[in-house]
Amino acid sequence: MSEAREFKHIGQRTIRPDGFDKVTGKANYGADLSLPGMIWGAILRSPHAHANIKKLDVSRAQASPDVLAIATFEDFPSVNAAAQRNGSQRKDLMDTACNIFANQKVLYHGHAVAAIAARSQAAAIAALDLIDVDYEVLTPVLNINDAISADAPILHETMMTQGLAEPATEASNVSARMELKKGDIEAGFAAADVIVERAYDTPTVHQGYIEPHATTVVFNDNGPSMIWCPTQGHFDVRARVAQLMNLELGQIKVVASEIGGGFGGKTTVYLEPVALILSKKSGRPVKMEMSRGDVFRASGPASASQSRIKIGAKMDGTITAMQATLHYEAGAFQGSPMGPGCMTVFTPYDVENLYVEGFDVVVNKPKVAAYRAPGAPQSEFAAEMAVNELAKKIGMDPIEFRLKNAAKEGTQTIYGPKLKVVGLVACLEAAKSSPHYNAPIPENVGRGLAAGFWFNIGGQSSVIINLNPDGTGTIIEGSPDIGGSRASMQMMAAEILGVAPSSLNPIVADTEHVAYNQTTGGSRTTFATGMAVVEAAEDIVEQLKARAAAMWNVTAEQVDFTDGVAHNLSGEDQLTLAEICASAEKTGGQISGRANINARGAGPSFAVHICDIKVDKETGKTDVVRYTAIQDAGKAIHPSYVEGQFQGGAVQGIGWALNEEYVYSKDGIMENAGFLDYRIPLASDLPEIEAIIVEVPNSFHPFGVRGVGETGIIPPLAAVGTAVAEAIGQPISSLPCSPPKILKLLMAAH
């Protein structure tokens, strides 16, 4: 398949086609669009983490000449009716609506209550004072233990835990329980010589994209309304807005601006429906921007978690049993990634006996959104820490311990299927022979290693390739480009068509100019949209052959097309792609290829990371002194951007493990809602991040591609956690390993 193929363009490090605009400031992001007559919207947010709204009075605002429109939950046309119906989709829609605007109850500090449009941003913000809200303040629930305690304040009176052995009889803050098992867990532990059992916790963290949410919209009665926004999925924005506003899909056009980071956090809607309501009521284009503080307080961070892990092994290193109880915070509404967390926790291991129980818990914090392999960093952090502790206890090297129990082709996962060909062993072997792992550990430095697994997805992608009479062309796709994917699309099409990549211009079209494309996420883009690009290019090749055949008066079977040239197999003639295009008018019209697919066969990506950390014993400060990220990409279409995904994921994971956390007051107010005190890694915090690409091809993709975007954030949490534990000579069970916490551990030991 793709194992021994030589590629002309695949695997090269081309200059990305959108690069010129990005380095010159010309590229247009979410906040960069202004329109004639445009006004500004601003949102009034709850000052309380948990409260009933007794009164919401907009009369003073309505009377003000500065206020051009007002919006509240009452302005969602279809949602109230929809709320009467059953079904999980309606519940999900209702939760989304109640998150965008509070419906009689505020559930987190910063929860939107109402919005105002005025002639300037400053005027809109000032006019928020004209809205009067009376709150009945309730006690907030701010962590899992409080949420599940017997006398916990209940966030949703109708929430009954799904998935219990006996049906729930009273309201709870636990929305769901999940159970997965394989083999016989009791027998597994009975057969173990050594057992490690430990509780772990991870904090609420944010994806930390540098671009805040923003949007410019125009409501239109006489044609499609227009929404301009930075999003990972503009078709899903269209779908959500259509549901909330009771509009047909064809009545909304969503234009995906360039996006300044998403990582899963820009896969839903916050401002867009609000801006659209304000635009409808004012008859003007409306622009809205979230402040950085609002991004932290009121977009969708990642779940905090509490995990209990128990692992048993024989002295020879065979793991006999693995067990986990995982609690995830969903924030104000149900829907943490507890499911994927349960499914991935032990998947790097081929073990007979497994038992996992998971719980989805609501708390008075913002509703969580996806963050790079959602659910997996939390659960696999705990599992990998315990695996490392167990390896140490039986005196086995952490790589050897993992090799002995590694998941491979045929391994039965806990969630059901057997794995197909995967690259974990290849990554472990690469780690074993890496310069980093073979370098002696410097003095005062601790070393940690961890593995990671994520499924990756395929899904729907639609692509059109139009060729011009001179043989140049346009690739029209619909996957917002969050990391350089347009370069890969260019290369894949060029490889099939046999032309220079720079002759094909890839564009990410809006919802009117290309058919539905699933959200950019799930590590799907190079895999699924790439597959569609290849199919569209192959569609063109068939047409080129038919055109050449017509020009030579032979049948299409007598035409071969290789490296951009058609050959007449029953003669000497040949025609380049450009020549065939130049004659297209004569042979039937212009040439376009298309593919509308629902891609199957996404291959999982495994990773192994190695981390060296130095701890200052007087201050608790940690320094990452060396880092290596090894991951299976299947086939790296553009190696620089594959390495970029490894490095970016690693550094987000480093931040999650060392410094990042939401700090809350006892009243549920986030105290560090800014980049000064929500401390993400800086250039000065880090060494080089060595990226090693392993390629175990995925036979379902024409070039062997596996998605790589997400897995890379999983191993760093335990690689860092273990490195810190080694450096201070004490177990680590709680993230982040921030200086005050490390110092406390160091002082307690004395």
Next chain:
Amino acid sequence: MKSHISTTINGDSIEFLCDPSQTLLQVLRNDLGMTGTKEGCGSGDCGACSVILDGELVCACLVLGVEAQDAAIETVEGVAAHDQLHVIQEKFLEHAALQCGICTPGLIVSTKALLEENPSPTEEEARYFLAGNLCRCTGYDKIIKAVMDAAATMRQGA
């Protein structure tokens, strides 16, 4: 009452009206239509709005619009000469030192300021100088490689 400000931006004489409370960032983006300079936080913590004001690297969100009076301001839009990219910009592209690109304008301007002040930075000096420019996508590895390569190329007089 708005102030009438006369300034120079990327070599062009520019005049604008602004409220005393408006920041230079707001003026650039909302009143002058120069959206190359980005807002990431509005409080000087992320560096996405980096510009050079009278030779000094500043966050435009921490400068008032009125402070632009008689100043010489350089933004990302002025770094390239027509369609000829600056070496720094070329190296960023060559090294794939951007993924989403939102931090890139700020980093290009900051790197320009760094290399004007110190044409031969060590990697550590580069990392510390650029510590005020947050990037969430790249992990900084390729950014620093691009900066060091740009520095070396510029020292050769390219």
Next chain:
Amino acid sequence: MALVCFNASLEKHAGCAHLTVAAQNYRALLEELTQRLPQLTQEVLTPLALVIDGEIVQEPFLADFSADAELHFIEKIAAG
């Protein structure tokens, strides 16, 4: 006859851990399962992805499988 394996959560609805089925495509499978196991409803099954011999098929509507396939139902994976 294809073999359907139920995870612990689905086992509660199904009443069993495994079931051999005559169906050879997804729609026939749903009909057969909901008929033979009344507690396993369309509402429970249709939001799930189908795994066919290890391959996760997120949208299985048109999927078919061989007579000796091994089938699992799992939650659809969300994107991040």
